[in-house]
Each structure stands twice: as C-alpha cells, then as structure tokens.
Amino acid sequence: MAILSKPDVPRFSVDVHQNAFLPEGAGEVHAVVTVTATGGGAPRDGVAAPRPPGRGGGPDAAVAIMVDCSGSMDHPPAKMRGAREATAAAIGTVRDGVRFAVIGGTHLAQEVYPGAGRLAVAGPGTREQARQALRRLTAGGGTAIGSWLRLADRLLWSQDVAIRHGILLTDGRNEHESPERLASALEHCAGRFTCDARGVGTDWEVGEVTAIASALLGTADIVADPRELAADFTAMMETAMGKGVAGVALRLWTPAGARVRFVKQVAPSVEDLTGRRREAGARTGDYPTGSWGDESRDYHVCVEVPPAGVGREMLAARVSPVVPRPDGSADGLGAQGLVRAVWTDDLAASTSIDPQVAHYTGQAELAEAVKRGLEARKAGDVDGATARLGRAVRLARLSGNADTAKLLSKVVDVIDEATGTVRLKTKVAEADEMTLETRSTKTVRVKRRPHEQ
C-alpha cells in the first residue's frame, strides 16, 4: 500500500483503548480507537489573507453554499437577510485560490454565482462580485433539497480538486420533491463531497437535516436565531478550509471467523458506520469518515472473534485510516492500531471494563435515550418520555456531558439528577426541543473517571 505523504496531508496517529483480557469461552472484544490528524491543511487564521491565486496554502478545494430561497424565508424577512449576510461572511472566509459557488435553492436549484456551470476562484474581485450577486437573492418558491445537492455535486466536480465541501441552509421541510428523490440524491453524493447542514428557524424537519449531514459526513445543527447565522457560517467555512485530505476511510481487518458487531464514531458525535462498510479484500472492510483537518475522532469498535483457549492471544482487529482509490487499492496514511484479545483465567483482569469503552457506551446510550424520549413525547406517551428522558438526565450527569444536560433541563424539570427523576415540562419552546434533538448525538470525551453511580 502506498503511503500518502503530500505536504498538505495531515499526519495520522491511532491509539487503541481496550481491556484485551477475555474470560474463557468469550469472544466479544470492545475497543475505543482514537484517530488523530495533525499538521495538515491550511493555516486557519479566520481571515483570508491576500495570497497569490492558485496554490496559496493548503490543498486545492472547492466549496458550494446552498441557500434556501423558498417563500417561507421571508417570514420573517430576517431569515433571508440573515442567510444573505451569513453567505457573504462565509465567502469572506474562503481562502484565496479556492473554488466556490453559491446556489439558491427553491423547488429548483439556481446558480446565484458565478453561473454557467462554473466555479469562481476566490480572490478580492470574485468575493465582491459574489456579494453583489447575493443582494439579488429573493425568497419565493418551494423546497427540493435533492435538486440543490445534485447541482452542487455537478459544480464541485467541474474542477479537479482534492477537497470538496458543501454548506446547506434550509428553513423548511423538503416538500416539493419525494423523500425518495432526496434519498437518491444523498446516495449519489455520498463519498463525492462532504456537507454541513443547518436548519434556521423552527419550521424544518430535524430528521431531514441530520440525515443530510450524516449521509455526507458533515455536521448538523440548528440556528434558531437568523442573526447567529453569520458566525455559524464563518465557523463552518473555517473548518472546511482546514481540511487536508478527503475521502478517508477507516480500514478494519478482522480475523477469519470474526464478525464485526459494530463500528461507531463516538466523538465528536455518535454516528453508526456499521452499515456503510465497503468490502476491501479478504477479511477487510472500509468505513467512510470523510475529510480530515487538524482533528481527533474516537471510534467504538466491537468485534466477535472465535474464542480460543486460556493463554492464547489473537489479533481481533487492525484499524488503519486509508484513502481508498476507485480501483480498490488504497493509499495508507501511515498509522494503524491493533485491537487484541487475550484469554485468561484471571477474573480480575477479564471483568474490568476499559474506562473509555465504558464512557462511550454511556454516551451512545445517552443519545439513544434522548432520541427515544423525544419520540415518546411527540407520540403523547408521557410515561415513556419521562422514563427515557429521566434516564438521559442521569446518563448525562454520569458521563459529564454538561451540554446535553443543559439542553435536557429545558425540556424536563429535573427533580433528582442522580436518580434520573424528572417531570416533563408542560410548556417547551419548539426551538429548545429541536436543539436537543439535533444535538443529542454530540458527545464529550473522557474528562474524569466515570464513577459507578
């Protein structure tokens, strides 16, 4: 396997946290795999300093901003104004030399700038032209997000670049195309570019926005107040400009007879990748992770191996970040982690749980409890919602997830945090509930030893 060693490509490292010891007859191996990338991409100075066009700093990149221009964006008018300002701010953050385009989205997708199926090259002139073009953005029409994504895909692939990224803003439901059309667009675009998705206001569907971000390996969030859009767009674009390598997959080798129970990203947010495996040769599969800049992500890997006798040691999984090529081969990124299984008759060794594994098991349960709790609440199941959200409150406390705890406290009255005793609030702001739902998959890393109750 060739090793990628371009200057822009970050250096990867892999750390494995696990208790390798298993009791006799057991075969389920858990590990938290931390993948860290450093030293890649462009300097993230926030402001695009004037640089010679072309390959200033960082890899060739292309970004497409998709702005919802449906009729509802004028109600209130602050939404359209906020979207315009946010897009202008994001364009201000685009590094010189990076290709960009702005798409206005209604029931159709329209090229707002530069047009004619092209991408503009970022520079002082094109940024100003783009700002002028944004003034002409007006609200009117429906919402067909699949068509926006397909246009973004065409534009982003009109140039040969290393990194392709989209930013999508919507304020309403995907009402003017079938769910199947959106799903097929997502399927088409998956692996071709990454995309962050934002919902502004409270009339959009959390499930739709999170599904877009999930399929396209980006982030999802709510921006309830249109005035906060500019800051959010700027931050998203800065992150996109920091990416150094795209199309990274987590390659997992497992021994003959083993079964991969699951592969989940667990930090910075929970994302189950199990179903996205692409076979990559004997006993090997790739799980997509998208683009990487300077960042660190944690994955919880669970593999079931055929049990061996006490005293035996087995390699249960080999984990390595790679960039798969279309022909099936792959470029390695120079790092790998080994997940081991060692059978012992020492019960003290085999019964202890690795703190990282315990922590993220709790975090995943927390996300699940919030999701189920809100579903029950919507369905009018007060008892079910109270029980699940109460459990979520307790899990959030145990694992030190203060952000989720705070969001939960806007939906339930916490009577006893330690036992998870809560009462559903009778009046809940829609924005608060949507925020909790959108952000429920966000996790925190291990800060302290999780205690047992």
Add this chain to the structure above:
Amino acid sequence: MTADTHRLSACPGCAEPVEPADLYCGACGLNLASAAVPEADTPTVALRTRDDAPPAAAAPGRTGARSSADGGAEPTTDGYVLQPPAPRAADPRASVAAPAAPRGADGQACVACRAGRVDGDGYCENCGHAQPRERDHMEQESGPVAAVSDRGLRHHRNEDAFALATASLPDGTPVSVAVVCDGVSSATRPDEASAAASRTAADTLREALPRGTHPQTAMHEAILAAARAVDALAGEPAGAREHAAQQNAPACTLVSAVVADGLLVVGWVGDSRAYWVPDDRSAPARLTEDDSWAAQMVAAGLMSEAQAYADERAHAITGWLGADAYELEPHTASFKPDRPGVVVVCTDGLWNYAEAAEQMAEILPADAAARPLHSARVLVGHALDGGGHDNVTVALVPFPGPGTGAGSG
C-alpha cells in the same frame, strides 16, 4: 531427542533448516515432534502445535518438551485440533496451507490455522492468532549448565527469564553460574524486569568472580546490581501508562546458584527456589527460604505449613526486585556438599508441581549431571503435564563444577 524415525531436515511450517536434536523450529516455533508425523500417511490429520493446547486437552501433558522417542507425537497430547483442509480447495490459500505444500521464503505460515501467513506484528493474517514468540520457549546449554523456560499453558506470555554463564576464578578454576527470574504479573512489564535482572546478575557474577571476589560477596553484589537494573526500568517511559500509586513499577524475583571450587553459593529474593539433589538421592534439600506470605506465617509459628499453603494468600510474595520494593534483603547462603549432585534453580511454575525436595529429587532424571539440558526439559515437561498454570523455568547446575572431581560418579 527427536532421534526417531520421523526426523525432519527442515521445518514443515516455514522451511527453516532444523537440527536433528531440535524440538521446535527456531524460526516459527512449530513443534517438530508433532509435525514429524509422516504427512503422506495422514494427509488430512489435524496438525498440532505446541502452544495450542486448550486446558481441556492438556490432560496427559505435552510431549513437546520431552523426548518423543518414548511414543512419539501421540495425537492427543498437543491439543488444539485444527480443521482439516477444506475439501473444496478452490481457494489457492488452501493448497498453500496443505502440510505437504512447499513454502516460499516470504512470510511464515501460521502455526495455529496453517492457512495464513504471519504479518509484521507477529499475528496471522488469516486467523489473527499470535505466533509463538522467542521467549515462549527458550533453551540454553552453557558448559555443564543448562536451562529451559516455557510460557506454560495458561499464560499468554513468558514473564520468566534466565541467564547462564561460565567464568574462571583467578587461579583458573572454572565456575558455573545460573540465574532464574520470575516477573511479577501484577506489575507492568514483568517480562522486561526478569530479563534485565537475570542478565545483570549473571554479568555481575561473571565479572566479579575472576577478580577474586568471594562467591558469596559476589552473589550479594549481583542481586543488588539486578535490583538497580529493575529499578531503572521504572524510570523509563512505558508508553502512555501513568505511574499509578499501586505496585505498577516493573518487578521480579531472582534465584541464582554459583558452583566454584567445591563451593555452592545460592542467592535469592522472592519465591523462586534452589534445590539440592545429590546424585545418590540421599537427603535432597531445599536451599532457599521463600519471601512469601506462607513462608513468613510458618516461620513466625502462626500457621502450620499445610494451613499456610492452603491459604489463598500463600503465594503473595513479600520480597522482590523493583522500584517499589520496601526494603531489599538479598539472601545468600554457602554450602560445601560432600558428594556430587545437581542444583535445581527454578521458578514456582516448576516447584508448584514438586514442592518437597524429595518430590524434586524424584522427578529429576538420574543422569541430570551428565545430560542437564535433557533433564531440564523433563522437569519443564513435568510442570506442563501437571497443568502448566504458570510460566516454567528451570536451570540445572551440576556439582562439583567442571574440572574439579569430574571423575566422580
């Protein structure tokens, strides 16, 4: 040893040339005794490998460490029945895996599944099983002294270590040195501790004795030097592992014997032991006193030996080499045996299966002084037959040493 009808000229696992006396392949660790079953007769018979014995199949013990002349590789002793090659051998790997197939020079075949090759990390790229490591089974013969160390059947690595040395006193009298160490499993990197301690102690003795240092003084110094070597490991960064408050610093036991000019000197810390077994089997004796909970209870008269050793704390050691040892007390003792014999220097992995000196004398072959390596293998085999619950290491030091009264017996 394997001088039977099934002698191999090359390892069937990796094509490494083997010597007639080899029990295991030096490159891949394959048990040659069991692999030597004629392949043509039993083409689909499961191959058995030395470290594959599951506890259930361990019953009569492995013959691997013993002579295979007494019955050869009977199929049940080495356990781990492997799948015969799949009949549907469409997969080219399957044909490569067939025992008779020639093997290329690249990548050794896995000793567990025989279907995969070993990757750079020492695991099979097919079944993932860790391959035998060099330390899993070690043998050495040095002059009249020999030692064997084995991982045993229940531990995933060998944390024991030994070192042998020969030297001369200033007057030219030859000296035999053996050091055996047992890594403390509850500490970090016990395997490194035992390796460092045994090597350092042997080196110290080899340098001190030719200078005329009294063997007992040299032994004392050797133990202190070994302790410093183990202490030094604690200062080294051990990956990301932090120094927890508990006994996390590398630690090990040590037992050593020096035979020089009619003198037998032993030194020890911990619960590894030395036994004296005279050739005529009159009055065999244990030469060391364990630094262990049970021994202390007995010594203090608080419990009978039977009571003390039945307690679950019996084997908790009260003395060891390592940075967190409270106070190092090297024990040394000198003896002047009046007849020839053999000093058995071993870890608890052996003496758990022959605790009393009389038992040790019983299992030690009569010709141990003449064939120390063979006899060490026999002792290790005894421990493995008994269950091999711990790493097993034994060194045999004949007395008197070479050149002095060699004509005895």
